Each structure stands twice: as C-alpha cells, then as structure tokens.
Amino acid sequence: MKPGYVRPLDLKHGRIDMNHGAGGRAAAQLIEQLFLPAFDNPWLRQGDDGAVLPAPPPGHRLVMATDAHVVSPIFFPGGDLGSLAVHGTLNDVAMSGAVPLYLSAAFVLEEGYPLAELQRLARSMGEAARAAGVPIVTGDTKVVEQGKGDGVFIATTGVGALPPGREIGGRQARPGDAVLLSGPIGDHGVAVLSKRESLAFETEIRSDSAALHGLVAALLAALPEGSVHVLRDPTRGGLATTLNEIAGQSGLGMRLDEAAIPVRPQVEAACELLGLDPLYVANEGKLVALVDGAVAEAALAALRDHPLGREACRIGEALADPQGFVRMDTRFGGCRVVDWLSGEQLPRIC
Amino acid sequence: MKPGYVRPLDLKHGRIDMNHGAGGRAAAQLIEQLFLPAFDNPWLRQGDDGAVLPAPPPGHRLVMATDAHVVSPIFFPGGDLGSLAVHGTLNDVAMSGAVPLYLSAAFVLEEGYPLAELQRLARSMGEAARAAGVPIVTGDTKVVEQGKGDGVFIATTGVGALPPGREIGGRQARPGDAVLLSGPIGDHGVAVLSKRESLAFETEIRSDSAALHGLVAALLAALPEGSVHVLRDPTRGGLATTLNEIAGQSGLGMRLDEAAIPVRPQVEAACELLGLDPLYVANEGKLVALVDGAVAEAALAALRDHPLGREACRIGEALADPQGFVRMDTRFGGCRVVDWLSGEQLPRIC
Ligand SMILES: Nc1ncnc2c1ncn2[C@@H]1O[C@H](COP(=O)(O)OP(=O)(O)OP(=O)(O)O)[C@@H](O)[C@H]1O
Ligand SMILES: Nc1ncnc2c1ncn2[C@@H]1O[C@H](COP(=O)(O)OP(=O)(O)OP(=O)(O)O)[C@@H](O)[C@H]1O
Ligand SMILES: [Mg+2]
Ligand SMILES: [Mg+2]
Ligand SMILES: [Mg+2]
Ligand SMILES: [Mg+2]
Ligand SMILES: [Mg+2]
Ligand SMILES: [Mg+2]
Numbered sequence: 066m067k068p069g070y071v072r073p074l075d076l077k078h079g080r081i082d083m084n085h086g087a088g089g090r091a092a093a094q095l096i097e098q099l100f101l102p103a104f105d106n107p108w109l110r111q112g113d114d115g116a117v118l119p120a121p122p123p124g125h126r127l128v129m130a131t132d133a134h135v136v137s138p139i140f141f142p143g144g145d146l147g148s149l150a151v152h153g154t155l156n157d158v159a160m161s162g163a164v165p166l167y168l169s170a171a172f173v174l175e176e177g178y179p180l181a182e183l184q185r186l187a188r189s190m191g192e193a194a195r196a197a198g199v200p201i202v203t204g205d206t207k208v209v210e211q212g213k214g215d216g217v218f219i220a221t222t223g224v225g226a227l228p229p230g231r232e233i234g235g236r237q238a239r240p241g242d243a244v245l246l247s248g249p250i251g252d253h254g255v256a257v258l259s260k261r262e263s264l265a266f267e268t269e270i271r272s273d274s275a276a277l278h279g280l281v282a283a284l285l286a287a288l289p290e291g292s293v294h295v296l297r298d299p300t301r302g303g304l305a306t307t308l309n310e311i312a313g314q315s316g317l318g319m320r321l322d323e324a325a326i327p328v329r330p331q332v333e334a335a336c337e338l339l340g341l342d343p344l345y346v347a348n349e350g351k352l353v354a355l356v357d358g359a360v361a362e363a364a365l366a367a368l369r370d371h372p373l374g375r376e377a378c379r380i381g382e383a384l385a386d387p388q389g390f391v392r393m394d395t396r397f398g399g400c401r402v403v404d405w406l407s408g409e410q411l412p413r414i415c
Numbered sequence: 416m417k418p419g420y421v422r423p424l425d426l427k428h429g430r431i432d433m434n435h436g437a438g439g440r441a442a443a444q445l446i447e448q449l450f451l452p453a454f455d456n457p458w459l460r461q462g463d464d465g466a467v468l469p470a471p472p473p474g475h476r477l478v479m480a481t482d483a484h485v486v487s488p489i490f491f492p493g494g495d496l497g498s499l500a501v502h503g504t505l506n507d508v509a510m511s512g513a514v515p516l517y518l519s520a521a522f523v524l525e526e527g528y529p530l531a532e533l534q535r536l537a538r539s540m541g542e543a544a545r546a547a548g549v550p551i552v553t554g555d556t557k558v559v560e561q562g563k564g565d566g567v568f569i570a571t572t573g574v575g576a577l578p579p580g581r582e583i584g585g586r587q588a589r590p591g592d593a594v595l596l597s598g599p600i601g602d603h604g605v606a607v608l609s610k611r612e613s614l615a616f617e618t619e620i621r622s623d624s625a626a627l628h629g630l631v632a633a634l635l636a637a638l639p640e641g642s643v644h645v646l647r648d649p650t651r652g653g654l655a656t657t658l659n660e661i662a663g664q665s666g667l668g669m670r671l672d673e674a675a676i677p678v679r680p681q682v683e684a685a686c687e688l689l690g691l692d693p694l695y696v697a698n699e700g701k702l703v704a705l706v707d708g709a710v711a712e713a714a715l716a717a718l719r720d721h722p723l724g725r726e727a728c729r730i731g732e733a734l735a736d737p738q739g740f741v742r743m744d745t746r747f748g749g750c751r752v753v754d755w756l757s758g759e760q761l762p763r764i765c
Contacts, residue, residue, distance in 0.1 A: 086763070089756025115573070118476060121470050130519070171521075215564070
C-alpha cells in the first residue's frame with residue numbers, strides 16, 4: 066500500500082468504522098498499522114491469502130482445535146479477550162499431547178469500537194502468543210454494524226504436531242486411572258463475573274488464564290509413554306462437566322473426593338454469594354489428567370514441579386460403571402452424583 | 416451424554432438460548448443432534464478438545480488460512496453463510512497452490528436464532544465440505560445475547576498441504592506475466608446486495624460462491640512447475656483491490672484491458688442501478704492468476720477446460736513500474752489508474 070495515499074490511523078481517538086471491514090485500503094491500513102506490529106512474525110508478513118509454514122516433523126500427526134471467544138467484559142482481572150483467545154486454543158491443542166505450532170485469528174469487530182482498545186487487545190494477544198512460542202500466522206478482519214456485535218469477538222484456531230505413538234483422549238480412560246487436577250478451580254469464571262457485576266471482594270480474584278502446553282510437556286516427559294490417558298481443560302461447564310464428558314466417551318464412571326478438590330477460600334466465598342457451584346465454574350489455566358494409577362505419584366510430582374501445577378492434587382479415580390456416573394464422596398461423609406452442567410450458570414465466560 | 420436425561424431438540428420450532436453456549440448438557444445436545452449429523456466425519460466424532468489428523472505427505476509444507484464470515488442476509492441467491500464459510504476458506508488455502516485437507520468451524524450464535532435455520536446452514540456447510548472433499552474436523556459453539564450478534568457468524572480455518580518446490584504468492588509476480596481471470600466479475604456482491612435491498616431483476620443474479628481448489632489443480636497440472644506465479648481470489652474489494660495488493664507485494668505495475676474484463680450484462684445493469692463499479696465488487700468463485708507470459712495460452716485453455724473456468728480471459732499483464740500503478744486501457748481508448756477500494760462499497764458481503 067502506498068502510505069502517501071492515506072491519513073494515518075488515529076490510534077488514540079479513532080474508532081472502527083464499516084470501511085475497516087470492506088477489504089480495501091482502510092482494512093489494509095488497520096492490518097498493517099495495528100495488527101501486524103502486535104503479532105509480528107515472518108509468516109504473517111508474507112501477506113498472502115494463506116500462510117505457508119514448515120510441516121510437523123516426519124511421523125508426527127496434525128492436531129487442530131478451534132474456539133470462538135466472546136467473553137464479556139473484554140478486559141477482566143488476570144486477562145482479557147486477546148490473551149484468552151490465545152491460551153484457550155493452545156490449550157485445546159495441548160490436551161491431545163501435541164506441541165502447538167501455529168495460530169490463526171479471525172476478528173469480528175463492532176462498528177464504533179475504539180482503536181485504542183483494539184490495539185491493547187492485539188498487543189495482549191501478541192504477547193501471549195510470543196510467551197507461548199506460537200506465532201499468529203494468518204488472520205481476518207470483519208466489521209458489523211453497531212448493535213450487531215459486541216465490541217470484539219475473536220475466533221482462534223491452533224495447529225500442533227503429535228509425536229508418533231502418543232494416544233491421549235477421552236476414550237483412553239481406564240478403570241483404576243487416577244484423576245489429577247493441576248490446581249484450584251473456579252478462578253476464571255468468578256473473576257469474569259465479578260468484573261461484569263462490578264463486585265468488589267476483599268482480595269481481587271484473578272483469572273487463571275494461562276497456556277498449559279509447557280505443563281503438559283513436563284508431565285509427559287516425566288512419565289513412561291502411554292501412561293497419560295486423558296488430558297482436558299475444564300473450561301465452560303467446569304470440572305463437573307469435563308469429568309462427565311470423559312465418562313461419556315470412555316464408558317466409565319468416576320469417584321471423586323470432595324475434600325481433595327482445591328478451591329481458593331475467596332472463590333468459595335464469592336461462589337456462595339453469587340449462587341454458583343465451583344464445580345461448574347469455568348477455568349482457563351487448569352487441566353485434568355487421567356493417568357495410570359501406578360504412576361499417579363510421579364505424575365503429581367511432575368505437575369507440582371511446574372509453576373502452573375504447584376497446587377496439583379489427586380481428586381479421585383476412574384472405575385467400571387455401566388451407568389457412567391460421576392460420584393463424589395462429600396465432605397460430610399455422604400455420596401452424590403455429580404451431573405453435567407444443565408443450566409447456563411455463566412454465559413459468555415470465554 | 417445419556418439421552419434419557421434431556422428433552423430432544425425441537426428442530427422445527429426451537430430457538431437458540433444462552434444455555435446452548437454454556438458448554439453443558441444443552442451445548443452437547445446441540446452439537447450431537449444438529450452439527451455432528453450435518454458435518455459427519457470420523458475426525459469430528461473423536462469428540463476431544465482437538466482433532467487428531469494424518470499429517471501432509473513427507474516434504475510438503477503446511478498452509479493455513481482463516482476467515483470470519485458475517486454476510487447479511489444469511490441466505491442469498493446461489494448460496495448462504497454456511498457454504499460461503501466453506502468455500503471462502505478453502506479458496507484461500509488453494510490460492511497458495513496447496514491441496515486443502517481440513518477445516519475447522521467456530522460459531523457465534525445470537526440468542527433467539529431459529530434452530531431450523533441453523534440446521535439448514537449446518538447442512539449446507541456439510542454439503543459444501545463433502546462436495547469439496549474436505550471435512551470439518553473440529554468446531555466450537557458460542558452464544559451471545561439477543562442484540563449482541565446478528566443471527567450467526569462463522570469463522571472457518573483451513574489447513575492444506577503444499578508440494579515441495581511450489582512457490583506461489585504475491586511476491587512471485589514478474590514483469591511480462593499474463594494476468595488471467597477465471598470468469599465474469601461481480602456476481603456475488605450483486606447477488607447479496609440485491610437480496611439485502613429486496614431488489615428484483617429480470618434475471619436473478621446468483622452468487623458465484625464455489626470451491627476453487629479443483630480449478631487450481633487443473634491449472635497447475637497443465638503447466639510446467641514454476642510458471643504459475645500468483646493466484647488470488649478477488650473477494651472483498653473486488654478485482655481492482657486484488658490487483659493492487661499484488662502490485663504492492665511484488666513492486667510491479669499492471670496494465671489491464673477494460674474490454675477484456677468480463678461482466679455479465681445483468682450484473683453490469685444492476686451495478687449501474689446501485690451505483691457500484693464491478694471492478695470493486697466481491698467475488699467468491701473466481702480467481703486471478705499471474706502466469707509466465709509464455710504459458711498464457713496453455714493456462715487459459717486449462718482454465719476453460721474446467722467447469723469453473725469456462726469464461727476465463729486474459730485481462731492484462733504485469734510490468735515494471737516504480738510507482739506500482741494498476742492502469743487500465745478503457746473501452747473509449749483512454750487510460751486510467753485503477754486504485755484500491757477506498758470507500759466501503761458493500762459492507763458485510765462475506
Ligand atoms: N486481524 C488480522 N491480524 C493479522 N493479520 C490479518 C488480520 N486480518 C487480515 N490479516 C492478513 O491480511 C491479509 C489480507 O487478509 P484478507 O482477509 O483481506 O484476505 P482474504 O481472506 O484473502 O480476503 P477475504 O477476507 O475478503 O476473503 C492476509 O495475509 C491475512 O492473513
Ligand atoms: N458447532 C460445532 N460443530 C461441530 N462440532 C462442534 C461444534 N461445537 C463444538 N464441537 C465439538 O464438540 C466438542 C466439544 O466442544 P467444546 O467447545 O465444548 O470443547 P472445548 O473447546 O474444549 O471447550 P471450550 O469451548 O469451553 O473451551 C469438540 O470435539 C468440538 O470439536
Ligand atoms: Mg483470498
Ligand atoms: Mg476450548
Ligand atoms: Mg480474509
Ligand atoms: Mg478444552
Ligand atoms: Mg478469504
Ligand atoms: Mg470450544
């Protein structure tokens with residue numbers, strides 16, 4: 066684009082208008098001046114319709130995962146839509162045991178959205194991607210009229226490389242597997258909701274939004290190949306829904322120990338106030354691992370050795386159960402079935 | 416999911432509610448009963464956070480492209496948001512010369528959207544994907560409140576395999592390249608706008624929305640490796656903007672022959688009525704190819720031999736020009752500079 070032809074973007078006071086989505090000069094300018102500097106990497110700079118990239122190493126399989134992100138509010142304690150859009154998709158790639166390689170990002174912008182906020186978001190995405198070592202290699206920018214969107218939505222897709230012989234997934238769970246959790250639950254959902262409802266707690270509750278592929282790599286490196294059966298990030302629907310998904314996929318039941326499931330006291334308190342059950346609240350920086358019972362202690366040690374797994378716990382086990390129930394021994398010595406999330410609990414949490 | 420637990424989806428009269436985006440039972444039901452049957456393929460059926468897929472053949476590079484689709488109206492003559500979301504992204508992968516392998520699809524649904532329409536869209540996507548031979552292997556479903564979205568937005572990402580040695584892209588254009596166009600321009604934009612404005616023309620104008628990877632394969636198979644320098648689909652911003660992008664990337668100018676650029680008479684007439692210039696109107700089933708001048712006739716023949724290239728034409732050539740201008744010899748014997756799209760022309764056209 067010949068820069069002499071256009072007024073520079075007013076990144077301080079400017080706003081998104083319909084032209085920024087029309088694919089012409091204004092769109093090219095927005096990409097060149099706002100997105101490219103934030104995401105900077107040679108693949109994106111190719112500037113073609115698609116990015117041409119080195120393939121995974123020989124023998125590896127591809128892994129592909131996608132998520133649209135519509136969290137409201139866009140900025141919240143501990144993160145924002147941009148970093149969340151990077152972490153969320155990286156984590157879904159990582160949950161197969163793959164090494165994430167590349168990300169794409171497609172934006173739906175609402176007319177009138179401030180460029181300064183968009184730049185803040187893009188920079189946050191770029192930082193999250195660089196910190197994770199996974200470049201945003203291709204993108205897209207669409208604009209909808211005021212009242213037809215809600216600021217910014219971001220859909221990210223991730224591609225990764227899965228080493229030969231690694232088989233991790235919901236159907237790999239086996240009776241006797243230990244159920245491990247990498248840390249306390251509920252932080253993300255409560256942080257977003259507190260901000261949305263303008264609730265102030267004594268201690269600020271921050272989202273746990275984080276990229277988990279490093280933690281996964283540490284776990285896998287510490288254990289014999291084949292002993293990690295399932296990995297999953299308990300996002301929307303929370304821990305309870307995630308465990309029910311795995312039970313459904315594997316045809317097994319689970320037995321949990323309520324007292325072993327970590328919840329920060331301030332999250333517990335906030336949940337009580339808000340009428341939420343932390344078991345159903347979304348997390349964006351935690352993982353559940355089902356590992357061979359024999360390696361449970363080694364797995365826990367490996368998780369705790371990593372900054373994102375310091376508070377990892379063993380919370381239960383998988384077992385044969387024709388009904389596929391997730392049951393929990395309660396703190397009070399009872400036992401109850403933990404079902405799927407069935408109400409909406411928290412809309413637009415990620 | 417245990418089906419005994421839920422009322423079946425009312426696909427006739429039901430509507431999207433916030434629960435469908437909460438990641439719990441309602442979301443799982445929507446995916447299982449509406450999306451999975453429409454997209455059906457073994458990768459998607461894995462049901463894990465990401466899809467595990469065979470990698471490209473040895474020596475191939477990866478290509479990755481993404482687009483959010485926000486076209487309004489969602490259904491238009493010749494296509495709909497669903498098939499468009501498949502074609503648009505496949506085409507961006509194909510424009511690098513890669514063979515598209517996999518698609519992902521992330522949905523942002525507005526509360527209240529009719530399930531019957533969503534099913535129609537999903538089926539249309541599934542059909543387009545099957546016709547193209549490229550499965551939708553992973554997905555995501557988010558819901559936003561009424562008035563915070565506009566029915567449905569779909570972000571698709573495509574991954575493809577690029578054979579060794581193939582280098583196609585905007586920077587590969589060379590002086591003397593012939594500029595080829597695969598058929599008449601403006602159909603898509605005019606079809607969408609006519610529907611949006613409820614204009615009725617004597618002959619219905621239909622979108623050209625189509626998957627172009629077969630046409631690309633036919634072109635590449637007919638020519639010596641290395642003689643196709645640039646491929647691009649003239650979508651938003653139209654032919655004029657696409658050629659300016661290529662000029663900008665390659666540092667070359669172009670010379671076009673207006674009389675050689677095909678526009679259907681009814682599109683021409685509609686554009687006049689609507690105050691549009693067909694050069695700037697979006698296409699979704701056309702490609703521009705810059706090929707070595709020496710193979711131009713063979714390239715044209717190969718394009719015309721394919722159902723999607725019957726009306727292919729040679730419309731100009733690339734040449735050295737330090738200013739990087741796209742110039743056009745007009746029908747009336749003059750010459751003018753064809754600039755980038757600078758106004759909005761048509762918002763929400765794809
Ligand atoms: N938000 C963004 N961040 C980073 N790069 C982007 C963004 N939007 C677009 N791009 C990049 O800009 C270039 C042009 O994108 P554009 O969407 O115009 O191409 P296209 O997909 O071929 O056209 P269309 O979207 O009309 O189908 C591509 O290289 C794309 O990766
Ligand atoms: N619209 C859709 N079409 C097809 N498959 C879908 C769709 N939405 C989700 N899926 C599939 O359903 C499964 C569960 O998706 P879900 O989005 O709940 O997982 P997740 O991304 O791990 O969670 P979250 O979105 O909360 O981060 C995945 O296998 C996904 O590919
Ligand atoms: Mg394109
Ligand atoms: Mg996810
Ligand atoms: Mg695009
Ligand atoms: Mg997940
Ligand atoms: Mg495109
Ligand atoms: Mg998802």
